[in-house]
Amino acid sequence: MSSSKILTTSFNYQGVYPCPVCRVGKISHMPLMEAMSCDFCQQIFTVNVEQQLLKMPSRQPPLIWHWNGFNWTEAQIEGVEFGWGYVIGAAAFVLLPTTLIGIVAYNFPPHPATPLSWLPYIWTILTLLSHLTIIIWLFIEIYQIPLMAYWRAIQQRFLGL
Ligand SMILES: [Zn+2]
Incomplete structure (x- = not known):
């Protein structure tokens, strides 16, 4: 064209x-x-x-x-190639502990009557979130994403501030 x-x-x-x-x-x-x-x-x-x-x-x-x-x-x-190794490493870091804890929580469920029987499930979700947060934080650190600049831009654009 x-x-x-x-x-x-x-x-x-x-x-x-x-x-x-x-x-x-x-x-x-x-x-x-x-x-x-x-x-x-x-x-x-x-x-x-x-x-x-x-x-x-x-x-x-x-x-x-x-x-x-x-x-x-x-x-x-400069001088660094982000190959698939990093991607797989990051995915494993998030998924492996979550899967492990999830398997344990699924296979050895506490008796529903015991107090805090829901804890393993919450713990699985927390593991996922915490590891995901670490990866996202690393990503932001590496690329120094200017979150404040984004925030200002969003405010200017949508709120007219
Ligand atoms: Zn700029």
Whole structure:
């Protein structure tokens, strides 16, 4: 389609692009610097026009994004490839303890008349939630998702604050 071709743009200093961190603001060239900044979350990026990539140097190791002509690719940590090993590891960390406790709770149910007989089931759910929280927290830590920026954006957009 020719219409999709028009939207495809290469990444350069003159353009204005969506911010890959907060996805709310726009990033544009900072005068006299080889950098771009976001008008919303104030994040500063260094630019590599030849490789069409953006780097966020404010954290170590830096996060990088590639421009695919339409949008930014998923953030990558420089020098780190998040392969399936990490995904499987994270899934196992959440599912294995939950399954174990669930199996025990299912196979050795306490007598319904005993006090706290519901505890193993609640414990299973708590195990799932707590391990899931750890994974989500790690994800937020690694990618430094600006939750406050999101929150401000949501407030501005929906509440008109
Ligand atoms: Zn931003």
